Amino acid sequence: MNNRIKSLREKLRQTSADAFICYSYPNYRYLSGFTGSLAILLISLDRAVIMSDFRYRTQIAQEVTDFEYVEIKGAAEETVSKQISEMGIVKPAFESAHLTYRHYAQLKAIESIELAPTENMVEDLRILKDDSEIELIKKAASIADAAMDGIVKEIRPGMTEQAVAGRINILLRSFGGKKEAFDLIVASGPRSAMPHGAPTDREIQIGEPVVIDIGAQFNGYHSDLTRTVWLDKIKSLQVLEIYDIVKDAQAAALRAIRVDMPCSEVDAVARNKIAEAGYGEQFGHGLGHGVGLEVHEAPTISRLGKGNIRPGMVFTVEPGIYIPDVGGIRIEDMVMVTADGCRKLTKSPNYLEISI
Numbered sequence: 001m002n003n004r005i006k007s008l009r010e011k012l013r014q015t016s017a018d019a020f021i022c023y024s025y026p027n028y029r030y031l032s033g034f035t036g037s038l039a040i041l042l043i044s045l046d047r048a049v050i051m052s053d054f055r056y057r058t059q060i061a062q063e064v065t066d067f068e069y070v071e072i073k074g075a076a077e078e079t080v081s082k083q084i085s086e087m088g089i090v091k092p093a094f095e096s097a098h099l100t101y102r103h104y105a106q107l108k109a110i111e112s113i114e115l116a117p118t119e120n121m122v123e124d125l126r127i128l129k130d131d132s133e134i135e136l137i138k139k140a141a142s143i144a145d146a147a148m149d150g151i152v153k154e155i156r157p158g159m160t161e162q163a164v165a166g167r168i169n170i171l172l173r174s175f176g177g178k179k180e181a182f183d184l185i186v187a188s189g190p191r192s193a194m195p196h197g198a199p200t201d202r203e204i205q206i207g208e209p210v211v212i213d214i215g216a217q218f219n220g221y222h223s224d225l226t227r228t229v230w231l232d233k234i235k236s237l238q239v240l241e242i243y244d245i246v247k248d249a250q251a252a253a254l255r256a257i258r259v260d261m262p263c264s265e266v267d268a269v270a271r272n273k274i275a276e277a278g279y280g281e282q283f284g285h286g287l288g289h290g291v292g293l294e295v296h297e298a299p300t301i302s303r304l305g306k307g308n309i310r311p312g313m314v315f316t317v318e319p320g321i322y323i324p325d326v327g328g329i330r331i332e333d334m335v336m337v338t339a340d341g342c343r344k345l346t347k348s349p350n351y352l353e354i355s356i
Contacts, residue, residue, distance in 0.1 A: 002032075005043060007041070008044055008122065008125065011121055015116065017091045017092060017118070020092065020093045020094075021092045023094075025039075026093055027123070028040075031043070034064050036060070037064060038055075039246055040052070040072075041067070042080070050067040051080065052072060064283040065344060067208045079104035084113060089113065090112065094116070097120075099268075099316070124298075126293065127290060127313060128311075129313070129314050133221065134314070137203035137292065140215070140216045140218040141225070141334055141346045142347040143298065144172070146171070146280070148227060152229055158168045159202075161199035162199045168212070169183055174341045175216075176218065178216070180221040181214075181223060182215055184213065185214075186203060192211045193322040205231070206356070209329060211227075213331055221292060224291055225348060227331065230353050231356050236326065239326065242282075242329050254342060257317075258309065259337065260310075261308060261309065263302075264304070267301050281322045281323075282323055283320060289315060291334055311338060313336070314335070317333055318331065318332030333345075
């Protein structure tokens with residue numbers, strides 16, 4: 001039996017529901033292995049059904065085991081309703097964070113059932129990566145590392161942020177990435193003070209910070225990596241100062257990570273370092289986030305983060321300081337939690353000054 005289905009059923013037994021219905025892509029992929037764009041899973045305590053249409057019949061046969069295939073012919077809601085009735089389900093649990101109103105209304109219209117809203121039924125399983133997932137994430141991380149190593153050798157004064165982003169996209173694919181994990185961030189000079197500064201036609205100048213935030217997708221799993229670099233020598237002593245503060249804050253957080261530590265406490269280690277240096281107000285985002293089938297997923301490593309650190313978690317550690325009209329610094333790495341701390345999965349050096 002699929003261990004993931006087994007774990008889901010154990011969670012299902014702790015509720016009053018007798019089945020679980022899943023529409024969201026990351027979750028149905030995690031549970032079934034299906035990579036196509038349309039599927040509905042219906043999992044009871046003794047059966048598991050995947051519903052999709054003719055386009056994916058062969059693909060499901062190749063990718064999916066431990067599920068019965070039911071083909072959607074006509075309206076999807078009719079197939080779902082018929083399957084719920086055929087399986088004798090009376091109280092299906094659904095993903096309240098993912099179900100659209102249209103799908104909810106369709107389920108609500110089935111008179112013989114009572115809907116049971118749930119949160120994080122699958123996400124709670126996904127938060128701990130198994131060995132196969134770790135290997136895919138490591139590969140995605142190595143692709144991002146290679147692309148970062150490649151782009152720092154190519155950046156030259158006068159290149160636009162957009163041109164740099166374009167080259168990164170090519171590099172990510174050339175090293176084996178299916179695509180970028182998210183819309184890449186390349187923000188230079190004063191624009192580096194924008195934490196999510198999308199690349200523009202601004203030309204990169206000597207001596208100013210360039211924040212480069214990239215990630216790859218490999219077999220559905222993601223990576224996330226940020227470096228801040230300069231062409232030639234750094235012109236601003238303040239920017240150099242905040243670089244050292246951010247670097248030290250990240251190092252402190254990495255050293256502090258341990259099993260059973262509250263996620264919010266990991267954030268506090270880096271945040272306190274930055275605040276003690278006088279830049280607490282300039283670090284306005286969380287320290288990190290989980291990475292896996294989604295580039296942003298649980299756990300949340302922030303002041304509001306819930307739960308404790310556990311072995312098998314994969315998340316980012318990305319402190320930053322952003323000063324409007326001056327510039328910003330962010331350094332981001334992915335880590336895997338181990339029994340005795342954490343291990344970095346991204347390995348790119350902190351390049352700082354790039355010779356030109």
